[in-house]
Amino acid sequence: xxxxxxxxxxxxxxxxxxxxxxxxxxxxxxxxxxxxxxxxxxxxxxxxxxxxxxxxxxxxxxxxxxxxxxxxxxxxxxxxxxxxxxxxxxxxxxxxxxxxxxxxxxxxxxxxxxxxxxxxxxxxxxxxxxxxxxxxxxxxxxxxxxxxxxxxxxx
Numbered sequence: 661x662x663x664x665x666x667x668x669x670x671x672x673x674x675x676x677x678x679x680x681x682x683x684x685x686x687x688x689x690x691x692x693x694x695x696x697x698x699x700x701x702x703x704x705x706x707x708x709x710x711x712x713x714x715x716x717x718x719x720x721x722x723x724x725x726x727x728x729x730x731x732x733x734x735x736x737x738x739x740x741x742x743x744x745x746x747x748x749x750x751x752x753x754x755x756x757x758x759x760x761x762x763x764x765x766x767x768x769x770x771x772x773x774x775x776x777x778x779x780x781x782x783x784x785x786x787x788x789x790x791x792x793x794x795x796x797x798x799x800x801x802x803x804x805x806x807x808x809x810x811x812x813x814x815x
Contacts, residue, residue: 684786698731
């Protein structure tokens with residue numbers, strides 16, 4: 661008999677992947693236009709964090725794309741509007757309440773499709789293939805994460 665483990669589809673990253681954020685801001689910047697998807701609960705947390713009501717936050721920092729909402733980008737650079745200079749380097753002005761999309765980088769499905777896709781992302785992100793080794797279970801947990809606020813203490 662074949663064991664359940666053997667029957668499972670083996671992932672190319674079964675042995676884990678290395679990643680350590682270099683705090684460079686490349687994942688938050690252009691030159692291409694992209695989308696920084698944000699959900700209703702995340703908008704509420706963003707609004708509370710910056711001390712504005714949701715309607716004003718939506719007018720100033722968000723836009724609708726069909727049925728979804730994205731954080732706007734700086735028109736010239738295509739950088740996320742919240743990417744700022746902090747202490748001589750780039751950083752996220754809303755890091756504690758950044759959207760799930762930002763929290764799960766680089767363990768996005770498109771980057772995990774193959775070693776080639778992972779390494780292509782690594783050509784732009786200096787933290788990929790460096791630093792801490794994430795196990796398969798950790799990668800899958802991050803990849804499937806959607807409600808990061810459920811893990812917050814004192815919800």
